[in-house]
Amino acid sequence: xxxxxxxxxxxxxxxxxxxxxxxxxxxTRYGLFDGLDHRSIYGQGYFPEPFLVDDSDLEPTxxxxxxxxxxxxxxxxxxxxxxxxxxxxxxxxxxEIPYERNVDSGAISHGxxxxxxxxxxxxxxxxxxGGFVDSTFGAAMEVxxxxxxxxxxxxxxxxxxxxxxxxxxxxxxxxAGYSTLFGPDGDGGxxxxxxxxxxxxxxSHRQLPLxxxxxxxxxxxxxxxxxxxxxxxxxxxxxxDAGFRFxxxxxGSVQPRLxxxxxxxVNSAARDETHWGVVTSLVFQY
Numbered sequence: 001x002x003x004x005x006x007x008x009x010x011x012x013x014x015x016x017x018x019x020x021x022x023x024x025x026x027x028t029r030y031g032l033f034d035g036l037d038h039r040s041i042y043g044q045g046y047f048p049e050p051f052l053v054d055d056s057d058l059e060p061t062x063x064x065x066x067x068x069x070x071x072x073x074x075x076x077x078x079x080x081x082x083x084x085x086x087x088x089x090x091x092x093x094x095x096e097i098p099y100e101r102n103v104d105s106g107a108i109s110h111g112x113x114x115x116x117x118x119x120x121x122x123x124x125x126x127x128x129x130g131g132f133v134d135s136t137f138g139a140a141m142e143v144x145x146x147x148x149x150x151x152x153x154x155x156x157x158x159x160x161x162x163x164x165x166x167x168x169x170x171x172x173x174x175x176a177g178y179s180t181l182f183g184p185d186g187d188g189g190x191x192x193x194x195x196x197x198x199x200x201x202x203x204s205h206r207q208l209p210l211x212x213x214x215x216x217x218x219x220x221x222x223x224x225x226x227x228x229x230x231x232x233x234x235x236x237x238x239x240x241d242a243g244f245r246f247x248x249x250x251x252g253s254v255q256p257r258l259x260x261x262x263x264x265x266v267n268s269a270a271r272d273e274t275h276w277g278v279v280t281s282l283v284f285q286y
Contacts, residue, residue, distance in 0.1 A: 028127075036123075039127040039134075040125045041131070042058055042122060043058030043090070045247075045285060046202070048171065048245040048257075049064070051221055051241050051281060052239065052279065053175060054175055055094075057173075059085035059086070060285070061087065061285070062084070063082075063084055064082070064084075064281065066080070066081045066279060066280065066281045067081075067279065067280050070276070071276055072271075073275065075105070079099065080098065081099075082098075091120075092119065092120050094118035094120075094142075095116070096116040111150045112147045113147070113149070113152045114155075114156060115144070116144050120139065120140035122138035124137040124138075133166070137161070137163050138161070138162050138163075139161055139162075140162060140175075140177075142177070143156070144156030146183060153183050153185035154183030154185045154187055154188050155183055156179060156180070158180075161175070162174065171199070171217075173200075175196050178192075179225075189229075190230060191229050193226045193228055194225050195223070195225075198220075198221045199221075200219045200220075202215055212248055213248055214248065215247040217244065217246075219241075219259075220240070221242075222238065222239075224236060235269060236267065237265075237267065239266060240265075242261060243259060245259040246259070253286050256283070257285065259280065260278075260280050261281075262276070264276060
């Protein structure tokens with residue numbers, strides 16, 4: 001499973017390198033080694049915010065509140081997460097504060113989870129003539145700070161790479177990271193390969209005239225985690241979700257974006273931990 005999804009990510013990268021060879025010469029390049037392109041739609045709100053996979057688009061100023069519920073037999077978990085993102089030029093900084101409540105056969109654990117600090121920046125873009133294909137590669141870093149609650153004992157460090165690709169009305173966002181846990185808890189020292197893919201399609205108000213909605217984006221996500229060391233090395237859990245993101249009409253300078261998705265396990269390892277789930281997301285961009 002790890003090799004399969006590594007292959008998908010590698011194929012995406014190779015495809016982009018192939019089309020870059022046909023890039024027209026124009027005075028639109030800028031940035032380090034002229035890697036970026038002024039024509040790119042990166043950072044213009046075209047890519048729908050993911051539900052479970054990490055966001056990778058440039059966000060000028062955004063506030064977000066998510067609720068995630070998952071269940072597996074007598075076990076169920078709820079997480080409420082508040083998030084703020086702020087752009088400084090092409091650099092996006094991110095702050096996440098989650099609260100978790102887990103129930104396992106009647107035993108309850110709860111508390112504030114790791115406080116996550118993140119940063120991301122694009123380094124290479126390709127835009128075809130007419131903008132039909134628009135691709136942005138970038139790098140990111142996430143640091144999880146433990147709160148020493150019942151659900152947060154270990155720090156986490158995750159360097160990542162990402163690609164945001166638009167082909168016509170189709171968007172494909174992909175991200176891969178290398179996670180290491182540090183701390184006294186039983187998972188301290190565990191390393192994981194994390195990856196995710198988000199497929200979206202833009203349906204305009206003209207095509208689907210819902211009241212108060214500018215655009216609807218049906219979405220499909222796949223997110224996986226493969227442990228790389230210790231006793232469970234090779235253990236891979238793959239989760240999927242399917243849902244919609246609604247880009248609503250602005251209220252003053254604020255544009256709400258509502259989201260709802262159903263969560264399902266893709267492989268047996270994920271099914272051991274999650275039988276089903278639901279996630280709701282409310283985003284305010286201003």
